[in-house]
Amino acid sequence: xxxxxxxxxxxxxxxxxxxxxxxxxxxxxxxxxxxxxxxxxxxxxxxxxxxxxxxxxxxxxxxxxxxxxxxxxxxxxxxxxxxxxxxxxxxxxxxxxxxxxxxxxxxxxxxxxxxxxxxxxxxxxxxxxxxxxxxxxxxxxxxxx
Amino acid sequence: xxxxxxxxxxxxxxxxxxxxxxxxxxxxxxxxxxxxxxxxxxxxxxxxxxxxxxxxxxxxxxxxxxxxxxxxxxxxxxxxxxxxxxxxxxxxxxxxxxxxxxxxxxxxxxxxxxxxxxxxxxxxxxxxxxxxxxxxxxxxxxxxxxxxxxxxxxxxxxxxxxxxxxxxxxxxxxxxxxxxxxxxxxxxxxxxxxxxxxxxxxxxxxxxxxxxxxxxxxxxxxxxxxxxxxxxxxxxxxxxxxxxxxxxxxxxxxxxxxxxxxxxxxxxxxxxxxxxxxxxxxxxxxxxxxxx
Numbered sequence: 001x002x003x004x005x006x007x008x009x010x011x012x013x014x015x016x017x018x019x020x021x022x023x024x025x026x027x028x029x030x031x032x033x034x035x036x037x038x039x040x041x042x043x044x045x046x047x048x049x050x051x052x053x054x055x056x057x058x059x060x061x062x063x064x065x066x067x068x069x070x071x072x073x074x075x076x077x078x079x080x081x082x083x084x085x086x087x088x089x090x091x092x093x094x095x096x097x098x099x100x101x102x103x104x105x106x107x108x109x110x111x112x113x114x115x116x117x118x119x120x121x122x123x124x125x126x127x128x129x130x131x132x133x134x135x136x137x138x139x140x141x142x143x144x145x
Numbered sequence: 146x147x148x149x150x151x152x153x154x155x156x157x158x159x160x161x162x163x164x165x166x167x168x169x170x171x172x173x174x175x176x177x178x179x180x181x182x183x184x185x186x187x188x189x190x191x192x193x194x195x196x197x198x199x200x201x202x203x204x205x206x207x208x209x210x211x212x213x214x215x216x217x218x219x220x221x222x223x224x225x226x227x228x229x230x231x232x233x234x235x236x237x238x239x240x241x242x243x244x245x246x247x248x249x250x251x252x253x254x255x256x257x258x259x260x261x262x263x264x265x266x267x268x269x270x271x272x273x274x275x276x277x278x279x280x281x282x283x284x285x286x287x288x289x290x291x292x293x294x295x296x297x298x299x300x301x302x303x304x305x306x307x308x309x310x311x312x313x314x315x316x317x318x319x320x321x322x323x324x325x326x327x328x329x330x331x332x333x334x335x336x337x338x339x340x341x342x343x344x345x346x347x348x349x350x351x352x353x354x355x356x357x358x359x360x361x362x363x364x365x366x367x368x369x370x371x372x373x374x375x376x377x378x379x380x381x382x383x384x385x386x387x388x389x390x391x392x393x394x395x396x397x398x399x400x401x402x403x404x405x406x407x408x409x410x411x412x413x414x415x416x417x418x419x420x421x422x423x424x425x426x427x428x429x430x431x432x433x434x435x436x437x
């Protein structure tokens with residue numbers, strides 16, 4: 001297994017090096033998705049967090065219960081899509097001290113530092129708005145500045 | 146960019162040989178794959194939302210992300226397309242008459258060239274490598290560790306999972322037999338550039354395989370897949386008998402002529418491209434929903 005892990009590490013390092021060299025450099029002001037990973041919630045109450053996507057200005061994970069996908073967690077840098085900020089109205093209800101908004105009927109989001117959108121979207125129909133809010137409170141938002 | 150992602154998804158067929166044989170794999174991944182076509186349908190399916198305003202916003206953001214070549218989504222689709230176009234397919238027009246009827250391989254015999262084990266093994270290995278590279282272009286390198294990444298691969302589901310089932314069954318089990326994973330690993334360790342250069346898939350992917358030197362990447366990539374692939378079939382109850390039972394309802398083939406059956410599946414389907422477009426769309430739509 002160690003050998004396999006090492007081989008995989010080599011292969012993926014090559015992927016990363018190659019991908020980072022392809023095309024012009026990304027816009028410098030957009031935060032790399034990897035910067036967001038540490039802000040995601042830690043596993044708790046029998047639910048685990050499985051990272052699924054990491055791009056410039058965006059990171060995403062699934063919230064799993066016994067292997068079943070319950071919700072999609074994401075952090076995005078709205079500098080890459082500023083119109084996303086418009087839904088956070090002045091005086092809106094706050095969650096974890098940040099203005100909140102709904103995204104469709106299954107998503108709840110907060111805007112951190114007037115820049116980072118942190119969103120929880122229900123995948124399982126039984127995952128409620130209250131649970132989305134509770135999991136938004138689980139993010140470690142101090143690093144998002 | 147050849148086509149926008151909404152056009153690619155809108156043009157996915159709802160029937161035909163590719164859809165039929167993918168449907169046969171349901172026993173290995175029950176309920177995982179449904180052939181969702183049409184971009185707005187896919188947005189509804191992936192997000193669970195039906196509001197037209199929401200769908201319009203997701204659509205617009207997804208199109209913007211896909212149109213940027215630096216985002217990697219276009220590259221991923223082009224890899225899936227290249228893998229399927231490398232085999233010299235029978236034109237889709239000639240497949241049209243197959244809809245809804247049992248297809249006899251004999252009528253295609255002049256177009257079928259069974260591959261030798263070595264060539265088939267190379268194809269199997271290179272399809273797995275292509276899958277790995279396309280995954281990285283689609284999803285980046287999620288998480289902070291190798292275990293995060295392998296967790297993402299091992300939790301493949303839906304279009305991703307059915308495509309892996311397709312690779313294992315159509316390019317592994319049927320042409321190479323039940324010990325296809327071991328055959329692949331035994332063979333791959335001795336591969337040279339000359340061995341790979343004969344493969345049209347290799348010619349297609351060597352330009353997108355990271356690092357400049359394709360051979361080391363292919364070998365290390367397959368090494369990483371080994372343990373997962375070795376138990377893939379047994380974990381899902383995939384056996385040659387079960388697969389052939391399913392196939393008999395759709396394709397008329399001679400018992401024992403599994404190399405011909407594999408060659409027929411190779412030229413008459415584009416399951417990597419079909420499900421690859423669906424996979425890239427899913428990742429794109431999930432991200433768009435997170436960013437609007």
